Amino acid sequence: MDRPPARPDSVFGLSTMNPTPAPRTRRALPQDAALLSDLENRTFDADRISLRSFRTLLKRDTALVLIAERDGGIAGYALLLFRRNTTTARLYSIAVDSAAAGKGVGRALLLAAERAARERGKIRLTLEVREDNRRAIDLYRKAGFRPIGRYPGYYADHGDALRFEKTLHTAALLKAREGSGR
Numbered sequence: 455m456d457r458p459p460a461r462p463d464s465v466f467g468l469s470t471m472n473p474t475p476a477p478r479t480r481r482a483l484p485q486d487a488a489l490l491s492d493l494e495n496r497t498f499d500a501d502r503i504s505l506r507s508f509r510t511l512l513k514r515d516t517a518l519v520l521i522a523e524r525d526g527g528i529a530g531y532a533l534l535l536f537r538r539n540t541t542t543a544r545l546y547s548i549a550v551d552s553a554a555a556g557k558g559v560g561r562a563l564l565l566a567a568e569r570a571a572r573e574r575g576k577i578r579l580t581l582e583v584r585e586d587n588r589r590a591i592d593l594y595r596k597a598g599f600r601p602i603g604r605y606p607g608y609y610a611d612h613g614d615a616l617r618f619e620k621t622l623h624t625a626a627l628l629k630a631r632e633g634s635g636r
C-alpha cells in the first residue's frame with residue numbers, strides 16, 4: 455500500500471503521534487519582562503509590545519501573561535486581557551519562538567489561556583488575527599475558535615484583521631448540557 459498510515463486518535467487536536475511532550479506553562483513574573491520583549495521583537499515586525507508595556511502588564515490584574523517553558527528558556531508567551539463587568543476575555547497576543555515552532559507550544563499556550571480565562575469566570579475568548587496569518591488561523595480554528603468579524607485596516611500597516619471567538623464551556627455548563635441531552 456502506498457497510502458500513508460491513518461492518523462491515530464487525537465484528543466482536541468493533540469495528535470498521539472506527536473513525540474514532543476506539551477511544554478510547561480506558567481504565569482510570567484516581573485523578571486521575565488526582558489525575555490518577553492526579546493521574543494516579541496524577534497517575532498513581530500510591527501505593532502510590538504514594548505519592554506515598558508510588558509513591565510506594566512505584568513503588574514496589572516487585568517492582564518495575564520502566560521509563558522511556555524522549554525529547556526529552561528521561554529519558548530512562547532500568550533497575553534490575556536480582562537475587563538471588569540464583562541464575561542469576555544481577550545487573547546491580545548500569542549507568540550512562539552521560531553526555534554520551537556510547530557511543536558505544540560502555541561496550542562499549549564492557547565489551552566492554558568482558555569483555562570486561565572475560565573478560572574476568572576469568563577465564558578468567551580476573543581482575538582484578532584491578520585487575515586493572511588494562515589498558521590495562527592489554523593491553530594485557532596483547530597482549537598474551536600470561529601470567525602465573527604473582519605476589520606479592514608486594523609493594524610498599524612493598515613493590514614486587515616479577522617476576529618475570532620470561542621465559547622468557554624464551564625464545568626457546570628457542560629454538566630447541565632449532558633443532563634439535558636444536548
Ligand SMILES: CC(C)(COP(=O)(O)OP(=O)(O)OC[C@H]1O[C@@H](n2cnc3c(N)ncnc32)[C@H](O)[C@@H]1OP(=O)(O)O)[C@@H](O)C(=O)NCCC(=O)NCCS
Binds near residue numbers: 467551561592
Ligand atoms: C502561530 C503560532 C503561535 C503557532 O505556534 P506553534 O507552536 O508553531 O503551533 P503548534 O505547534 O502548537 O501548532 C498548532 C497548529 O498550528 C498550525 N501550525 C503550526 N505550524 C504550522 C505550519 N508550519 N504551517 C501551517 N500551520 C501550522 C497547525 O494547525 C497546527 O496544528 P497541527 O499540529 O494539528 O497541524 C506561531 O507560529 C507564532 O508565534 N507565529 C508568529 C506570531 C503570530 O503570528 N502570532 C499570532 C498573532 S494573532
